[in-house]
Amino acid sequence: MGERIQTGFFVLLLLAHLALLSQGSSAKGSRFEGYLLAVFGPLVGAVDSTVDRTSRAASDLRFASDLRRDNAALREEVEVLRREVVRLQGVEEELERLSRLAGYSRLATGDNFVADVVYVDPDSWLRTLVLHTGPERAETNQPVVVDRGLVGRILVSSGSYAKVLLLTDRSAAASAMIQRTRRKGIVRGAGDHLRLENIPALSDVRVGDLVVTAGLDGVFPRGLPIGRVTSVQSSQFDDAPADSLFRRITVAPAADLGLLDQVYVLTRSPLPEEVKQDLATDRLEQETEDPS
Amino acid sequence: MRFVFGLVVSVTAWSLAVRMGPIFAPVFDPLLVLVVYLAVRQGVAGRPTGPLTCAFAGSVAGLVHDALTGGRLGLYGFADTLVAWTVAKVQQRMVIQQPLQIGLVGVLASAFQLTVLAFLQFLLVPSGQLPTLGSAVLRIAICGVLLVAVHLLAEQLRIRYARWREKRWSRLRFD
Known part of the structure; x- marks a missing residue:
């Protein structure tokens, strides 16, 4: 092929590209x-x-x-x-x-079963949970725990579902003791943390002390971890009344209540039914004698 | 056939580079390396190729580049055609066989391609973005180095193939 023809083809090729370019x-x-x-x-x-x-x-x-x-x-x-x-x-x-x-x-240590957390009550912001217990049946007041410690107790049970009152709920309480000194008090829910009450002002309490259930409330067995002491205020120095006999102690829950997927329900009935009935009868008699 | 194989390898290499990171895409153009290599090697060992064949190869490679980069169709096609034709013409008039010479041709070809692209963009695609000076220099240098690497690799393969053929012939005996 001659050089002129080759050049002609080459120019044609370039023009074809320019045509493509102009078409956009x-x-x-x-x-x-x-x-x-x-x-x-x-x-x-x-x-x-x-x-x-x-x-x-x-x-x-x-x-x-x-x-x-x-x-x-x-x-x-x-x-x-x-x-x-x-x-x-x-x-x-x-x-x-x-x-x-x-x-x-x-006391018999009892058995337990696993339950899935299926619902968190948004109104009470992690203070009540709904569990799916499967074939097992939960009963009112049965303790609910995780591997790190106590979560709360069964409030209402219906079929394979049960509602749990978390320990941090303001209406929740449990008898507790400081594990190191065995000093006993009452742990109450305070929203996102707990308060340990009825600990005398002169008792030995330190930040970091482990607080466990005392097993005196008829609901929770003894020795379940509740949390660790995060602050101790003695009545003489803080905003507590000067004549207060008790310390103001704050406790952080041992179980992270915001990360609950599965929990264990302890099936042991803490108090026999007869004892519970006797206690209820005593309370009723007391109320009828003293209506105020 | 060799061109098609080279095209497949170049597209594969380019896809890999793009996958490695967005900074590789503007500085790495294996299709141009392929086009320049074909143009430099034309005429060697009696291959029946000439500037027009090289221009066709450049045209196809450029269009593939345009299609894959999503730019304006014909932009790289025009530039690569022009580069291939020019390099083939230069090759006909000069002896380009040493790796350093081939590298220099690669550098000049890449610079020429960038100039053509910039000119076309200026004329036809005013909104088009021109490469930065740094990326342009890097692209030119990478083209030269890659061309030398491809040339050396191809030479090695050719030598090994020739040795293998020699051995094969020496084993054959005709009684």
Whole structure:
């Protein structure tokens, strides 16, 4: 092919491109662009999907190494916990033996079942929950706990659903004690925290002390963690009355009540029905004698 | 056939670069590298290619670039056609075989392509954005380096293929 003809073709090629350019985004140009995309689009798509798959495989590999590390850590933890279980079984057996020798009858620890949190009452802002208990039936006043500590008690139960009154509710209370000193008081809900009341002004209380249930209210068994002391105000220095005999103590709940997905309901009935009925009869008689 | 293979490899490389990050897209143009490489290598080893074939190859590569980048159709097509024709014409008049010379051709071709693109944008797409000076320099340098790399790789492959063929022939005996 002669050089002139070649140059002519070349100029034609350039003019064709200029024509395409001048068409801009017209239908013809778009159709041509569409053909090109139909040819090369799958290639770009294949590259994209390959890169995606590769990066996903890489992240899966990273995840697998994380899993291996977590698995190793959990295995170690299981070993430690198994040793702890063996030790506690020994302690339990020893306690049983000593209780028998001393003629002491311990309260049965009871059983528990898992329930899902299905509803949070927005009006009371995390102070009441609704549980789905499944085939199990919850009863009024049964304690509700999580692994970190006490959550509250069953307020109303209907079929496979139950309403829980959280310990932080202002109407909730439980007998409690400071674990370190065994000093007993009453824990009351105060919205987002708890107040420990009836602790004498001269008693030894420190920030960080663990507060557990005292088991004296007929609802909660003894020893369930309630929370830790976050502030202690002695009556002489704070806004409490100068002649106050009790300290003002604030407690942070041990269980994070904003993160509840599943809880345990303790099925042990804390007080026998006969005792409950006797107490109710006594209260009724007291009210009829003293109507004020 | 080799051009189609090169086109597929270039589009794949370009897609990978775009996926790696948005900063790679404006400074990395493997389609131009392909076009310049074909234009530089035309005529070597008796290939029946000339400036017009190179211009067609540049035209196709440019249109593919236009279609994939979503820019105005014909912009890269025009620029790459012009670059391919010019490089092929230069190759016919000069001996360009050393890696350094090929790299220099790549640098000049990329600069020429950018100039054509800027001129076309100025004339036809006034709202179009021109590349910054930094990205333009980087793009020119990357084109030169890539062209040298592709040339060296292709030479290595050619040498190995020739050795393999020699060995294959030496094993054959005609009694």
